[in-house]
Amino acid sequence: MEIIGDRKFVEIPGSDTHELPPLLVRASAEVNRLDKVMNLANELVDAEDMIPGLPIDDIADPASVERRKMDLAVNLVEQYLQFVTAWQWGDGILEWIRQCETTFEFTARLRNLLRPDVWPHAGRSSFVTLLTDKAVSASGLPLERAVGMRLTFRQPPPISCFSNQFLFYLNLPVAQSAYETWAHMSPPNFSLPPERFSFQVVKM
Template sequence: MEILGDRKFVEVPGTATHELPPLLVRMSPRVRSLERVLGMANDLIEQEDMIPLPAMPVEHDSERRRMDLAVNLVDQYLAFVQHWQWGHSILEWIRQCETTFDTRLELRNLLRADLWPHAGRSSFVVLLEDKLIPTAGVEIEKAVGMRLTFRQPPPLKCFSDQFLFYLNSSVAHTAYQTWAHMIPSPVSSLPPERFQFQVVNMSLD
């Protein structure tokens, strides 16, 4: 086992660099109709009374504020969808990596929780972070947490404004940390220099 600072790394037998499956991810948020999402945002604004009534009603100003808020809600929702898509792809990639490890003699024991030191599923998330893969602003742990929380991304109308603006990060963080600690501690990292893989953008645009 190699120790670097407060990080512990599993020892991979040999000196070869191992090719892992490609990470296939839809990088652009996929929604069926932006116009429909915007309509849901407007409905949410009205239902949640998000724009207080002014003492002296000014129709133009009220409509502008409503539109700005609706666009902001849509942006928050699209960011949620983008994180969910990344999380979905990462969990599938981890499953494929586990299969790869299981088929290679020199890697097979690295994920065994009854051996020490050992890696775990969260080690693959850390590997993505160590590799500094381009994510266009998506936080990898948050993305995994979103996918763990939602089997499918709900439509915007299912969310409160509080979730979209304030709560989604803490919910995703809690989900990720709970999932990451399901493997007996301590969980060691995978040495990034011993693994390589491609990140493939599956978006059509």
């Protein structure tokens, strides 16, 4: 075990660099019929009373009210597309972790690093930390939250399943909490030395 600052790293025999499977991610949000998503967002604005009825609205220009609704709907769609993008990154990362686990299992020098009965050992969250150490960016979103989003939802729900509160305020805390719970399911997890691994990030 090697300790650098407050980080603890597993030790890997030899000095070779190990090639890991490529990380395949869908980097842009994939949704069916963006026009339908926009219509659902408009319905959400009305259903959630995001523009409450006020006396001034009685004399307000109807076109102005519609513009306010449209602006809110556009903001909701933007938040939803960010959610889908984060989910896709998380989905790609979890699949990559599964492939890395297989690679470790079939590599003699790496096989014992993931065994919980061997100390020190790495865990699944160690691969997320490795991605961060390698400066992999999930479209500006912290990787932990992208993984947390995928852990929370098996598939991205349609926008109509969400409240505006979730899209605007709650999705990131929920994702962070999901990731932290997942990461602590098999402590302690030591870090993997980033200089000993290489892989490609393929954005599809």
